[in-house]
Amino acid sequence: MAAEAKTPSLAEEYSLPPQEVAVEKAAEEKPSSGTETEAAPSTNDEAPPSVEDKNETSEVQDTAEKSEAEETNTAAEETPAAEEASETTEEEEAEKPEIKIETAPADFRFPTTNQTRHCFTRYVEYHRCVAAKGEDAPECDKFAKYYRSLCPGEWVDRWNEQRENGTFPGPL
């Protein structure tokens, strides 16, 4: 369903999608509940296009988040990684923050050992996204997550400082 909406990019074609399995299963289970059958496809169509870089599974993640919010247990337990985490958090949900085992995906623009550009590009992408969509735009969150995962904290601090001073060397 997600693949028909637009042609998948190179990264989507070749990456192993653990998220998609979870979404499909969650969508299959939904008709049994009967109430919100159209929820997943409709969010797909309405999903606003993210910034010019669309090689990530943006709508898949959107639907995953939606369905998780609607029925936390089924959606969370489908993914093998989240399964373990949810077990622990269900017991002590009140005190412990939920641990989501998820990080920036492998990016085919940066297939080599040198990941300096990967980090930098994600940082620039986030700030371009914020500039285009405005602060607090939900579609920019994933870029924030990616650059925080990839960039050493010291670099982020320095770049933040440079942006404030207007001396940031990237295309913002």
Added chain:
Amino acid sequence: MILRSLECRFLTIALCDAAEPWQLGSQDAATPMMQGIIDLHHDIFFFLILILVFVSRMLVRALWHFNEQTNPIPQRIVHGTTIEIIRTIFPSVIPLFIAIPSFALLYSMDGVLVDPAITIKAIGHQWYRTYEYSDYNSSDEQSLTFDSYTIPEDDPELGQSRLLEVDNRVVVPVKTHLRMIVTPADVPHSWAVPSSGVKCDAVPGRSNLTSISVQREGVYYGQCSEICGTNHAFTPIVVEAVTLKDYADWVSNQLILQTN
């Protein structure tokens, strides 16, 4: 001492995940990559021994038969087309047999094959390491980061390895694809864990990636592998591999500790 080393090699009770005195071989593999490295080493050694036997035989035979006592008048052969072709072609085929599996392993090591589940940043300092687990951050403020210092030489507890133990170990889950981002904050360092088959140089201003997937639970020891200053020898690396559930527990505990 040698006996103990042999014991580690052949009478394996616990697997060898730290450097041993008088150690000759590799540490036991904890990742598929290390297993590949060990297998490649053994494959190449097969050819190495063949060559050693063949060359030794030629050398010993030549010395035995063609010396002043047994053969006072040397033969004057200066040209032999067949033998020259054979001894040119054949030795160049052998490196091919070594190169094919070697390149296959090399490219499988740095290829982007699967999406990693966790990114851990190992940041080298003079002379300690900072580890950042930034997958759980909700702002640019670091939520889970800690320094890993060596236990001083005069301070180890019973059972700890001298100059190999640290105060805060890197905790990783087993059977999970990990992305290690390695970078220093000052001078070049190197993040190396022999059991994981990983040695990744940390170059200032650059972040290097290395992927590991630890297959069994355990504590793995490594040392800084790029001369980084006076305390280079006192900058060990300790990786503690636990189950995914324990890892999630550990992360949430650390998050609570660091936020409070």
